[in-house]
Amino acid sequence: MNKIELNGMSLNELKALMIDIGEKSYRGQQVFTYFNRNNNLDIDSLIQLPKDLRKKISDLSFVNELKIYKRFDSRVDRTSKYLFQLRDDNIIESVFMQYKHGNTACISTQIGCRMGCKFCASTKEGLIRNLTPAEMLNQIYMMEKDTGEVISNVVLMGSGEPLDNYDNVLKFINIIHDENGHNISLRNITLSTCGIIPKIYELSKENLPITLSVSLHSPFDSERAKIMPIAKKYNISELIKACRFYERSTNRRLTFEYTLIENINDTKADLEELSRILKGFNSHVNIIPLNPIKEYDKERPIRDHVKKFQIELLKRNIPATIRREMGSDISASCGQLRRSITKV
Ligand code: SF4
Known part of the structure; x- marks a missing residue:
């Protein structure tokens, strides 16, 4: 048994x-x-x-435990990245970030990922397996124990596509929110997805006012499909429809993640189309300057260019922010640290 x-x-x-x-x-x-x-x-x-x-x-x-394999502390801000070793010796990656408004944990939901986004290191060896609810909870509890700090915000934005591990992720959310446990407000939980439409509808009906963060990265199907294979399955107009349904069902503002890649998705045509599809939507665009990985040799736009992209969106009445880079000196984007350990 x-x-x-x-x-x-x-x-x-x-x-x-x-x-x-x-x-x-x-x-x-x-x-x-x-x-x-x-x-x-x-x-x-x-x-x-x-x-x-x-x-x-x-x-x-x-009792499913994990142990700290390695910790990297940033010298430029109050960020620590953790590699955790699981019972089966797999390694996962999590991040602890201290902000004025509270401490945030960015956790992984899978070991690897099968979604194949071109700019992402987590997917390079495909999906190894789903994480269990305890393995997700332990990432938070271990970081709290290790830092002596309380975590009040959780982002499911590490390795893995959370909606591809739906049941375990939902269970994790319910446990971390339980008032007999950590009692983390649902509003302080953000789930990031590459856009698995049927699961967005399913999540809309769970009565969980968590923040949904959708990786858009291009407003054009053909361009999006070049960097995100999921776009070949679900087109942008269906995705936006599902997101609007989520917004109406939960009354929550959505975030659209937009990794800005030099000469790929930063043109005037991109700006116009992005503004058109997001018009009148209770959402905001989070612009992320590309963090280059060696398997995807595209350029990170210069700072002024990123700023200009934001200003142009704001002019078109599309709320937009630039993601503050945390822990930039301790290895960059999601999956890179783990990969540097597991791949020699
Ligand atoms: S960006 Fe997210 S969904 Fe895409 S491959 Fe990486 S971990 Fe998976």
């Missing part, structure tokens, strides 16, 4: 498990709080539970 991942269970699942093994349901809450509020993982140290119950639990379940 496969053992259950105990620290990836929701409060209700833990309560049901306790009832199943002939215990009172409040025992489930004790276990849930131990993992998710107190950041503890050693079930043998949960002395509020009788010894024989701890043994019973250990016989049918396991």
Whole structure:
């Protein structure tokens, strides 16, 4: 019999498990709080539970742990990047960022990714496997323990396409939001997707007011398809329709990520079309100057050019910001650190 991942269970699942093994349901809450509020993982140290119950639990379940493989601290800002080693020795990457408004964790949802975006290092070896809910939660808990800081914002923007690991990601969100655990507000959670349309509709109906961040990168299907294979499956007009549905269902402003690539998606025609498709939309464009990786030899636009692109969007009444680069001295874009370790 496969053992259950105990620290990836929701409060209700833990309560049901306790009832199943002939215990009172409040025992489930004790276990849930131990993992998710107190950041503890050693079930043998949960002395509020009788010894024989701890043994019973250990016989049918396991606690999924990860350890810090390496940490890189930025010298230019308060950012640390982590490589974590999983039970099966796979390595994943997470980022801890300190801002004035609170601490943010950027976490991975998969090992690798099968979406194939050209500018992304995470996808170069395809998808290795999905992360479990506990593996996502542990990235946050470990960074809190290691830094001694509280994390109040979570972005699912590390390696992996969150909507390609839908059930585990949803479970993770519900657990991290649970008031008996970390109680992170849903509004402080951002999920980034390359645009898997059926899953955007599914997510719209979950009644979760999280922020959806959609990687657009070009307003033209043909250009977008050159850098994002997902665009061959779903066109931009269908994508925008799904995003508008998400906006109406959740009442949340969407973000469109736009990696600015010199001479690829930074022309006047791009500006005009981008403004046209986003007109009247409660959204904003987050411009990200390309972080070149060696497998994608396109240029990062100069700073003035990025600024100009933003100003031109603002002139057209499209809210736009330029993403502040965090931890620029400790290896760049998502997946690069992990890849530098796993690939010699
Ligand atoms: S950008 Fe995101 S969706 Fe695209 S390959 Fe990278 S991790 Fe996957």
